[in-house]
Amino acid sequence: MRRLRAPVVIPADPACSVLRDAVVDIDADGRIAYCGPATEAPGDAMVTDLPGILLPGLVNTHAHTPMVLLRGMGGDLPLLRWLREVIWPAESKLRPDDVRAGMLLGSLEMLRRGVTTSAEMYFYNEQAADAVLTTGGRAVLGLPILDLPGLDWRAMLDDADRWIDADGLRFGPGERIELGYGPHSAYTLPVEALTLTAKAAAARGALVQIHVAESAEEDARQRAEHGSVPRLLDEVGMLAGRTLAAHCVHLSDEDIALFAARGTGVAHCPGSNAKLASGIARLARMREAAVRVGLGTDGPASNDDLDLWEEIQLAAMFSRVSTMDSAALTGAQALLMATRGGAEALGRDDIGALEPGRWADVVHVDLDDPAFATGLDVPDDQLLANLVWAAGSRRVRDVWVAGEQVVGDGESTRVDRAAAQADVAARAVRLRG
Structure with a gap:
């Protein structure tokens, strides 16, 4: 002892x-x-x-950590232009070893800031898992499922199923790695893909991480056809299991009530949402409805860092100014969102607090x-x-x-930070070219 x-x-x-x-x-x-x-x-x-x-240890409920390789690129563009014109073209050049290098440095960055767990959505997760096991951090990996040129969502879903079936939901020393599903969003996937992902996750008790209502225009088609993205996700069965909805800037009262009723977790990312001018999520209303809300940094190319302490401050300040109520979110409540609340949003009761039985x-x-x-x-x-x-x-x-x-x-205590930084610097040159 x-x-x-x-x-x-x-x-x-x-x-x-x-x-x-x-x-x-x-x-x-x-x-x-x-x-x-x-x-x-x-x-x-x-x-x-x-x-x-x-x-x-703090719990970062939404990150794309290997994007340290892309930090600072296109930083003054709105979300959808930033993705289509800058990020997705750069990501098309990524190799598996690039992702490992980015995840290694990003994991070091978080650990040095007291962030011990991060919920990740990115590519080449075998390499990401290896990087986290090397630094000694903890990660919840949402295995990617997208329908974009050059990507086959069915094959990606099959790959996720096979890995989870082979290694289980959690593995590594101290169960440092958790596997789950990472369908990118309703606007990048057909309804069939969302339905099959929900069924696969439910059959395995796995967490689903998905972007929801990040910008006002991104889900216009889904709102027109289904009323809202949360309604669509409920229709396909995705809210019946463990689900973490990232961003959730543009939710109606009905959407918030639905999340509360289904026990859906929300990853609130105030820094990234402000930088990309996506808006300010209705945090006070979500908390009032007892939605499980944690804090996330989002990716280091849109935030542009992985310091969850900044999100603690921003969450409290934005909640106060958006409601004009200086008591809307106290410092203590914001701290709990980054610890216990983050664990609850992930559906985890083994991290996020110093209590007997938890890690x-x-x-x-x-x-x-x-x-x-x-x-x-x-x-x-x-x-x-x-x-x-x-x-x-x-x-x-x-x-x-x-x-x-x-x-x-x-x-x-495990990794040479200077060497990790130099490795990322060298790789970033190729990705910018």
Whole structure:
């Protein structure tokens, strides 16, 4: 048994409690055995004393992480032009080893910011999985299904079925990799593809990740024919299982009620939606309806980073300004969206909080920063405000995934970051050409 002890532990329980002089015990399997006051910790354990704050690893519910290779390309175009004129042509040049290189560097970027889990939608997922297993992070891979020139959605669905049937939904040390289905969107797939994907996922208990109502014009045909994309997804059976809908900027009250009734998760990506001028999702209404909402960065070519702490701040600010209510989303509530809420949106109860039985995905934030100049001996709400609004990711120093330390003193314990950056730089030249 190993024990991490810190002056403050934030377990991400529903009340966003702040525990003083507390510990996190990690068992031999890499799961949490106890989280609570040090004075009540059971038995003996090897203790590591840490200054500052311990909290769960953040959960990025929507990313296209290998797009670090395309970062900065076409950054001033609207969504559909950006995809058609810049991104899709560049992606046509991608090789499997490019995706591994991009995923490796992106996974390092997230881990150094305290993001231990990311839900991914991209190509060449065997290479992406290998990269994540190399960095020691955790990923939920939505295996791609698209109907575009040069792509056969039926073959892609068959490939996804075969991989899941061969390796199961989760594999790797600490179950670091989860497989699922990633139909891109209703506007890039025929209804038949959505129907068959829903059936395949339901038969295997797999998560479906899909883009929904990201821009106002993208799903005009679906709205005309079915009323809305959520209605279409419900008609084909996709909302009957584990489903994560990304973006969801343009939802009606009826759409939101449908998601709430079906238990559909939503990946709210305020930074990307703002940068691409897609709009501001109706977060306050979704939360009021008890929709399961997590936070996502989207891809690093549209955000343009993978720092979920920025999404915590943006989610709160956009929710407040869109409702003109300064209490629409508190800092503590936003933090929970990036941890426990993200896990719930993914349909996972084994990550996102420091609770017995969950994986020991733990982040250590130290105090060597003006954000914490007032110290820890302040009221809980002030401490949480300083963490969320002032410190963000810049004082993340150590990270554990499934009980294994994968970041120490701000750097990966497993991978040479400089070499990973140089590799991506060399490959990006070819993709721009």
